[in-house]
Amino acid sequence: MTGTTAAARISSPTVLRRLRRRRHEDPGQLPRLSPLWTFVAWLVTLAFFAPVAWMVLTSFHQESDAATNPPSPFAPLTFDQYKLLLGRDITPFLLNSAMASVFSTLLVLALALPAAYALSIKPVKKWTDVMFFFLSTKFLPLIAALLPIYMIVKSIGMLDNIWTLIVLYTAMNLPIAVWMMRSFLAEVPREILEAAEVDGAGLPTVLLRVVAPVAMPGIAATSLICFIFSWNEFMFAVNLTATQASTAPVFLVGFITNEGLFLARLCAAATLVSLPVLIAGFAAQDKLVRGLSLGAVK
Amino acid sequence: MITLDRPLTRHRQQAGCPPRPRGERTWRRRLPLLPALIFTIAVTQLPFVATLVISTFQWNILRPGDRHFTGLSNYAFVFTDERLRNAVINTAVLTASVVVLSVVLGLGLALLLDRHFFGRGLARTLLIAPFLVMPVAAALVWKHAVYNPDYGLLNGTLNAVYRLFGVANGPTVDWVSSFPMPSLVVALVWQWTPFMMLILLAGLQAQPGDVLEAARVDGASALQTFRLITLPHLRQYIELGIVLGSIFVVQTFDAVYTITQGGPGSQTTNLPYEIYLTMFRKFEYGQAAAAGVVVVIGSIVIATFALRVVASLFREEVSR
Numbered sequence: 001m002t003g004t005t006a007a008a009r010i011s012s013p014t015v016l017r018r019l020r021r022r023r024h025e026d027p028g029q030l031p032r033l034s035p036l037w038t039f040v041a042w043l044v045t046l047a048f049f050a051p052v053a054w055m056v057l058t059s060f061h062q063e064s065d066a067a068t069n070p071p072s073p074f075a076p077l078t079f080d081q082y083k084l085l086l087g088r089d090i091t092p093f094l095l096n097s098a099m100a101s102v103f104s105t106l107l108v109l110a111l112a113l114p115a116a117y118a119l120s121i122k123p124v125k126k127w128t129d130v131m132f133f134f135l136s137t138k139f140l141p142l143i144a145a146l147l148p149i150y151m152i153v154k155s156i157g158m159l160d161n162i163w164t165l166i167v168l169y170t171a172m173n174l175p176i177a178v179w180m181m182r183s184f185l186a187e188v189p190r191e192i193l194e195a196a197e198v199d200g201a202g203l204p205t206v207l208l209r210v211v212a213p214v215a216m217p218g219i220a221a222t223s224l225i226c227f228i229f230s231w232n233e234f235m236f237a238v239n240l241t242a243t244q245a246s247t248a249p250v251f252l253v254g255f256i257t258n259e260g261l262f263l264a265r266l267c268a269a270a271t272l273v274s275l276p277v278l279i280a281g282f283a284a285q286d287k288l289v290r291g292l293s294l295g296a297v298k
Numbered sequence: 299m300i301t302l303d304r305p306l307t308r309h310r311q312q313a314g315c316p317p318r319p320r321g322e323r324t325w326r327r328r329l330p331l332l333p334a335l336i337f338t339i340a341v342t343q344l345p346f347v348a349t350l351v352i353s354t355f356q357w358n359i360l361r362p363g364d365r366h367f368t369g370l371s372n373y374a375f376v377f378t379d380e381r382l383r384n385a386v387i388n389t390a391v392l393t394a395s396v397v398v399l400s401v402v403l404g405l406g407l408a409l410l411l412d413r414h415f416f417g418r419g420l421a422r423t424l425l426i427a428p429f430l431v432m433p434v435a436a437a438l439v440w441k442h443a444v445y446n447p448d449y450g451l452l453n454g455t456l457n458a459v460y461r462l463f464g465v466a467n468g469p470t471v472d473w474v475s476s477f478p479m480p481s482l483v484v485a486l487v488w489q490w491t492p493f494m495m496l497i498l499l500a501g502l503q504a505q506p507g508d509v510l511e512a513a514r515v516d517g518a519s520a521l522q523t524f525r526l527i528t529l530p531h532l533r534q535y536i537e538l539g540i541v542l543g544s545i546f547v548v549q550t551f552d553a554v555y556t557i558t559q560g561g562p563g564s565q566t567t568n569l570p571y572e573i574y575l576t577m578f579r580k581f582e583y584g585q586a587a588a589a590g591v592v593v594v595i596g597s598i599v600i601a602t603f604a605l606r607v608v609a610s611l612f613r614e615e616v617s618r
Contacts, residue, residue, distance in 0.1 A: 030412065030413055030414040031413055031414065032413060032414045032415065033410065033413040033414065033415035037410065037413070037415070038415040038416055040410070041407075041410040041411070041415055041421060042417070042421060044406075044407065044410070045421040045424050045425055046424075048424070048425055048427075048428060048488065048491070048492075049424040049425070049427055049428075050451075051428070051436070051439055051440065051443070051444055051451075051488065052424075052427045052428065052431060054439075054443055054444070054451050055431075055435075055439045055443060058443060066449075067448070067449040068449060068454070069448060069449045069453065069454045069457055070454045070455070070457045070458035070461065071449075071451060071454040071455065071458070111333050111334040111337055112334060114330030114331070114333065114334070115330060115331050115333070115334035115335070117330050118327060118328065118329075118330040118331035119331065122327050123327075124324070124327045124328050124331055125324070128612070130331065130335070131612070132605060132609065133335075133338075134334075134338065135605065135608065136601060136605065137338055137342045137343070138545060139545060139597050139598070139600070139601035139604065139605075140342060140346065140594055140597060141548065141549050141569070141570060141590075141593050141594065141597055142549060142570075143549065143551065143569070143570040143573050143574065143590065143593070144346070144349060144573070144590035144591070144593050144594045145342065145345040145346065145349070145590075146573075146574070146577065146590075147349060147352065147573075147577055147583060147586050147587055147590060148344075148345035148346075148348035148349050148352065148587075149345050150577075151348070151352075151583075152345070152348070167341060168341070170337070170341075171337065171338060171341035171342055174334060174337065174338055175338070178334060203329075203330060207330075228430070231432070232432045232433055232434075234433065234434050234551065234552045234555075235551045235552070235570070235574075238555075239574070239578065248432070249432060249433075249434040249435070249552070252432075252434050252435055252438060253434060253438070253555070253556060256438065256442075263442055263443060263449070266438060266439075266442060266443075267439065267443060269435075270431070270432070270435035270436075270438055270439050271435075273432050273435055274430065274431040274432045274435050274436075277430050277431075277432065278427065278430045278431065281426060281429075281430040282423055282426075282430070285422070285423065285426065288426070288496060289496045289497060289499075289500045292493060292496065292497065292542070293497055293500075293538060293542065294542075297497055297500040297501065297504075297535065297538070
């Protein structure tokens with residue numbers, strides 16, 4: 001059972017024909033939609049996109065143009081709301097969010113990469129049980145853990161500390177990351193690893209120098225998903241932080257209750273905090289599916 | 299796992315997973331796994347043990363002197379409390395409607411996007427935007443920019459349409475107060491449909507082209523092809539979408555907190571929000587913990603079912 005026979009099988013004519021027949025992302029091979037259905041497709045697409053478009057458009061309006069009935073989509077555009085937001089207090093919240101997301105994602109990768117190695121390349125006994133243990137922790141509602149976590153965090157004086165969120169986000173994303181990374185590592189060609197072993201490389205070297213470069217697309221996809229979930233997390237952030245460590249979503253809900261409603265500025269804030277994930281998600285659309293399905297859907 | 303290119307899967311199987319670990323050097327194999335395992339147990343399992351302990355105490359932090367062991371009386375309260383029963387029902391209604399509607403809509407969109415049409419790539423990009431907008435931001439935009447009775451986009455558009463037809467003013471509907479649960483469901487379906495669409499689209503594109511071609515050559519109608527070939531093929535993708543969607547939607551907190559605050563009354567209070575209220579508004583720690591334990595047990599029941607779905611997909615991949 002070496003990689004060579006597998007490679008030989010892959011390049012056999014029947015397999016190649018099958019692969020060629022498989023319908024891929026290449027839109028040229030897809031059947032065309034009739035004009036009527038094209039119209040329907042675009043109508044539904046625009047309906048779905050409308051709230052996002054409205055949010056972005058309103059964020060470039062003055063308050064007086066934002067809250068009109070009927071709506072005034074063609075009101076003059078302005079950067080005032082963004083200037084107000086950035087000139088005032090959103091920056092520390094964005095920095096907290098960035099710190100919580102980036103550090104927890106790095107921590108998740110540091111834990112998940114070796115774990116995935118021990119679940120795919122050199123699997124421990126009963127590795128499927130371990131996989132399902134990780135997945136089962138994802139089924140426990142976060143809210144049920146909030147009370148003890150709140151009390152523990154309070155007793156060790158870590159309330160309103162960004163590292164508390166980093167640890168919790170790491171735990172929250174680790175099962176997803178382990179599942180994803182396992183599915184990616186299972187695809188790493190065996191020969192490469194065997195060569196590294198012959199050279200007598202230790203595990204850290206194998207992981208960093210051999211596995212990581214080959215599994216880079218997988219690591220990128222995993223990081224993207226972990227980043228999205230940490231950046232967007234709200235429940236822990238709102239209940240465990242007060243002033244120092246609050247993240248962007250906490251800023252959003254806070255600024256409604258504290259200052260009354262400024263629709264245009266709210267939309268600017270909503271756009272601003274969503275921007276990192278929107279950009280990352282748009283840029284890595286193809287990686288999104290595999291990540292969201294825990295590596296199950298290619 | 300669900301990929302139908304068998305040769306590739308078999309290749310991966312051979313390449314990635316050697317047959318069985320040997321008895322020797324077992325601990326060397328286990329070592330890389332331990333940090334992740336220990337971390338997960340410490341952060342996700344230990345708090346649950348603490349929850350179990352707290353749930354047996356009479357404990358309200360507003361009455362600090364009055365903390366004592368009460369056995370199972372918190373559970374008796376949880377099972378008889380009207381509000382909690384109501385929260386269970388709301389959670390079930392919310393989760394079921396959001397998951398079912400977003401699967402149906404996601405399937406429709408996936409079928410459209412599985413065809414070539416003008417601007418398909420752009421349409422796909424625009425369609426995933428709702429899933430990428432921060433959930434709290436999305437909830438705030440729905441509440442204030444869309445549902446607001448005075449200047450929300452919904453009433454505003456209705457008003458504009460009415461005026462177009464010469465009627466002086468459109469209706470002023472307070473969407474969130476009049477239709478609290480549907481308002482929540484719509485905002486959440488909007489957010490989750492792209493997720494379902496992406497999974498189902500991947501499923502459609504993994505269909506073996508030759509089977510579809512054979513069906514066409516044999517003169518099957520589009521509807522027959524869909525019902526007899528595409529739908530059975532999609533089944534496991536639909537199951538996966540339902541399972542993963544349920545895990546996330548059951549835990550919905552952001553939208554309830556932001557759009558309805560569980561109201562009016564407790565019409566939209568789901569379990570996460572009810573536990574949050576018990577904890578941080580009523581300060582009944584014992585009751586909150588007991589409710590948490592009940593939620594966890596409920597989740598375990600749903601999870602065993604869900605895990606079976608994931609396990610069947612997973613075994614399929616491993617055994618190939």
